[in-house]
Amino acid sequence: MHNRRLPHKGIALATAAVAVAAPAGCALEPDADTIVGAHSLTIGVKADQPHLGLRRPDGRYEGFDVDVATYLAGRLGVPPERIRFRTTPSSVREQALRDGTVDMIVATYSITAPRKTQVTFAGPYYVPHQDTLVRADDTTIRGVRDLKGKRLCQVTGSNSWRRVTEERKIDADLVRVDTYSQCMDLLDASRVDAVSTDDLILAGFAAGRSGRIINAPFTDEKYGVGLHKGDLAGCEALNRAITRMYQDGTAARLLTKWFGESGLKLTTSVPQFEGCS
Numbered sequence: 001m002h003n004r005r006l007p008h009k010g011i012a013l014a015t016a017a018v019a020v021a022a023p024a025g026c027a028l029e030p031d032a033d034t035i036v037g038a039h040s041l042t043i044g045v046k047a048d049q050p051h052l053g054l055r056r057p058d059g060r061y062e063g064f065d066v067d068v069a070t071y072l073a074g075r076l077g078v079p080p081e082r083i084r085f086r087t088t089p090s091s092v093r094e095q096a097l098r099d100g101t102v103d104m105i106v107a108t109y110s111i112t113a114p115r116k117t118q119v120t121f122a123g124p125y126y127v128p129h130q131d132t133l134v135r136a137d138d139t140t141i142r143g144v145r146d147l148k149g150k151r152l153c154q155v156t157g158s159n160s161w162r163r164v165t166e167e168r169k170i171d172a173d174l175v176r177v178d179t180y181s182q183c184m185d186l187l188d189a190s191r192v193d194a195v196s197t198d199d200l201i202l203a204g205f206a207a208g209r210s211g212r213i214i215n216a217p218f219t220d221e222k223y224g225v226g227l228h229k230g231d232l233a234g235c236e237a238l239n240r241a242i243t244r245m246y247q248d249g250t251a252a253r254l255l256t257k258w259f260g261e262s263g264l265k266l267t268t269s270v271p272q273f274e275g276c277s
Contacts, residue, residue, distance in 0.1 A: 035103050035227065035234040041078050043069045044088030044096055044105035044226070048181035051204030051258045053107055061085045064200070064258040068125055069106035071250055072225065075241035089179060090157030094118045097228050104234070105226035108201055111274055112159060120231050121224035122238035124271045125245070126255075128198040129217035130163055135187060136210045141194055143216040147172045150193040153183035160197035163219050180205065187211055198223075203262035222274065235276035246270040 035041065045065055046053030052063040066085065073083050088096050088107055096102045097119055111121045134141045141147065147164055152172035154161040158180075164170050175192050177183055184205050186192040195202065195211075198221045202213050225242075227234050245251045252268040259266060 033233070034231045035076065036237050038076070038078060038103065040082035040084070041073050041076075041103045042084045042086055042101070043073065044093065044102035044107055045069060045085050046089070046107045047087040048179050049108065049201055049204055050208055052200060054204075055087060063204075064126075064254055065106045065108065067254050067257075068245070068251075069104075069225075071245055071254075072106070072125075072238055072241045075244060076237060090155060091178065093157065093226060097226055100228075103228075104238075107226075108198060109224055109226050110159060110198070111222040111224040115226075116274075116277065118229060120227040120229050120235050120276060121274060122227060122235040122276070123224040123242055123273065124222035125225060125242045126200070126223045126251075127267065127271050128200045128221050128223065130160060130197060130219040130221055131199040131202055131217045132194050132196040132214050133187070133202045133206060133211045134194050134214060135190070136212050138193065142214060144168060144196070144218045145170065147194055147196065149173065151175050151191070153177060153180075153186060153192045153195045155180055155183060155197070158197065164196055168218075184209060184211070199264055200259060203259055203264055207262065222271070224274070232276045239273050239276070242273075243270055 045061055047055035053061060053065045054063050055061050070080055070083060086102055088102055088105055093105055093109060097105065111124060132141065132144065141150065144164060148170050150172055152161060152164060152174055154174040154176045156176065156178050161174060165172055175186065180197065180201060183192065183195045187195055188209065199213065199217060206213055225238050246269065255266045255268060
């Protein structure tokens with residue numbers, strides 16, 4: 001097990017980008033108070049989001065979030081060979097932090113008021129915008145209001161669908177699935193009409209499929225680093241690392257690497273932090 005307060009002696013964990021099956025509780029000790037000073041880290045990421053968090057056939061993870069997580073861990077003193085990535089879907093993120101399955105989460109994890117009651121967030125490390133992806137030949141959906149009466153994909157654990165049906169009171173027909181990759185399969189099969197979520201997520205999927213982003217953004221989504229509730233020292237250390245990531249040019253380089261050909265307007269200035277709580 002890792003320990004937030006005491007350095008862990010022993011053999012280094014598997015290489016940074018390799019998935020390793022780990023029993024629950026094999027990350028930081030549940031009663032430890034901070035990731036600061038950790039010898040090694042288990043970091044939750046997505047496995048099915050191209051250009052953000054994708055698990056390759058060889059078991060390695062790649063994408064913007066994976067690179068950001070690797071950089072931030074390095075700023076905390078944890079090199080790539082002592083990072084273990086673990087697939088952490090939207091529906092289990094809070095539980096994974098509570099039970100110690102992961103030490104931190106970098107997985108398109110939008111900071112929201114309800115989530116802040118369960119999780120301490122560092123960041124945001126990037127602020128994308130919610131947009132909508134439709135089939136390439138669909139000309140009926142030009143903005144969020146056009147989703148009325150349309151079949152909209154709803155991912156368990158995500159708040160994106162709420163932005164449409166609850167915040168904007170648009171009566172879309174929700175089709176519930178577990179992941180955004182399943183949404184894309186349903187869109188390809190004409191079983192849903194639209195997928196609405198953060199533009200970085202949509203850009204990653206659109207790069208390998210026939211759908212198109214309608215380019216009608218309607219929210220700001222603040223991607224935060226999820227930490228065990230109360231880890232204020234870890235939050236403050238990560239905020240310093242995020243600031244450095246933008247100041248030294250790493251953020252701009254990673255954004256260009258993964259989304260430079262997407263056509264999205266990318267922001268390369270330090271985001272406004274939420275504050276640690």
